[in-house]
Amino acid sequence: MVRLTDPSFYAPVMTQIGSELILAWSGNDPQRNIYSLGSNTGSNGFINRNRFQKHSDQSGAGIAIVNFANKTYIAWAGIDSSHSLHFMELGF
Numbered sequence: 001m002v003r004l005t006d007p008s009f010y011a012p013v014m015t016q017i018g019s020e021l022i023l024a025w026s027g028n029d030p031q032r033n034i035y036s037l038g039s040n041t042g043s044n045g046f047i048n049r050n051r052f053q054k055h056s057d058q059s060g061a062g063i064a065i066v067n068f069a070n071k072t073y074i075a076w077a078g079i080d081s082s083h084s085l086h087f088m089e090l091g092f
Contacts, residue, residue: 004046006035010062017067021046022090024065024074032079034063036090050090065090
């Protein structure tokens, strides 16, 4: 079991690319930043923690993640008044 110290109001999401696991979540911090971790060991060795810091890279809700054609994509609803949908490729 791995316990991360980053809090979140929402469940994390996970996907796999080959032997690498990608874990992502929307943070409980005041900015509601989105975070991700990668693990290429296939075990509990998560590394490469990323925090997406642009204003549009913030989520007031849970996020979605998918692996398609050997690329990883993440989607979320923004914190703007329209709750705009955002979608981008993760660089794993």
